[in-house]
Amino acid sequence: MIRAIITDIEGTTTDIRFVHQVLFPYARQRLADFLRHEHEQPDVAAALAALRTEIDRPQASVEALIEQLFTYMDNDVKSTALKVLQGIIWRTGYENGDFRGHLYPDVAPQLEAWKAEGLQLCVYSSGSVDAQKLLFGYSDAGDVTPLFSGYFDTRVGAKRETESYQNIAEQLILPPQDLLFLSDIRQELDAARLAGWHTCQLIRDDADELSDHLQVNRFDQIALETFL
Numbered sequence: 621m622i623r624a625i626i627t628d629i630e631g632t633t634t635d636i637r638f639v640h641q642v643l644f645p646y647a648r649q650r651l652a653d654f655l656r657h658e659h660e661q662p663d664v665a666a667a668l669a670a671l672r673t674e675i676d677r678p679q680a681s682v683e684a685l686i687e688q689l690f691t692y693m694d695n696d697v698k699s700t701a702l703k704v705l706q707g708i709i710w711r712t713g714y715e716n717g718d719f720r721g722h723l724y725p726d727v728a729p730q731l732e733a734w735k736a737e738g739l740q741l742c743v744y745s746s747g748s749v750d751a752q753k754l755l756f757g758y759s760d761a762g763d764v765t766p767l768f769s770g771y772f773d774t775r776v777g778a779k780r781e782t783e784s785y786q787n788i789a790e791q792l793i794l795p796p797q798d799l800l801f802l803s804d805i806r807q808e809l810d811a812a813r814l815a816g817w818h819t820c821q822l823i824r825d826d827a828d829e830l831s832d833h834l835q836v837n838r839f840d841q842i843a844l845e846t847f848l
């Protein structure tokens with residue numbers, strides 16, 4: 621029986637275009653100036669220290685790190701340090717009302733229904749936990765963070781690695797067969813399934829003909845009794 625649903629964000633709860641055409645450019649345009657001015661701020665300094673460790677260059681200057689971060693952004697590398705920094709920059713955008721977190725209209729009502737049925741709801745995204753809380757806290761549907769009891773990011777591992785799903789199950793103290801992962805990306809679902817989880821693929825745009833996961837277009841098409 622499904623006892624917890626863990627959802628991806630980009631392409632699942634949220635239009636990919638919001639992430640790639642609103643969030644990513646917002647952070648990209650501000651990143652260099654932000655780091656030049658704020659690199660000594662404790663949370664920024666910690667992310668930069670993590671980046672130096674990530675690239676194994678303990679002496680890298682702020683300018684060298686900026687260059688590295690631009691390379692990551694160009695290639696959509698899911699670096700934990702980049703994701704933390706993007707989240708810090710996005711906070712200003714959300715708080716100023718420059719944008720709100722996009723949610724497909726079927727998402728919040730179905731999350732509410734599952735919550736009312738007693739299911740535990742969590743998020744697993746490459747975006748940092750703080751960035752996840754911002755997107756759901758300042759969403760089109762208002763603050764929906766009270767619906768979630770757990771948030772996971774790349775600190776548990778990458779989304780295409782089976783071990784990441786084992787780590788999440790351990791943290792939730794639930795057996796894998798009680799967990800359902802929702803994502804638009806087949807390779808993420810493959811990894812979750814190898815960890816023993818149930819899976820469901822959201823097809824918001826193009827069909828994925830290579831997938832053998834159960835596919836739906838909207839959250840209200842997910843019937844939990846299907847997952848035995």
Ligand SMILES: CSCCC(=O)C(=O)COP(=O)(O)O
Pocket residue numbers: 628629630631639643698703706744745746747748751752755779
């Ligand atoms: C917290 S919203 C921004 C998501 C993000 O930064 C990203 O790279 C998308 O990752 P996902 O794992 O949700 O596909």
Ligand SMILES: [Mg+2]
Pocket residue numbers: 628629630631632803804805
């Ligand atoms: Mg996704």
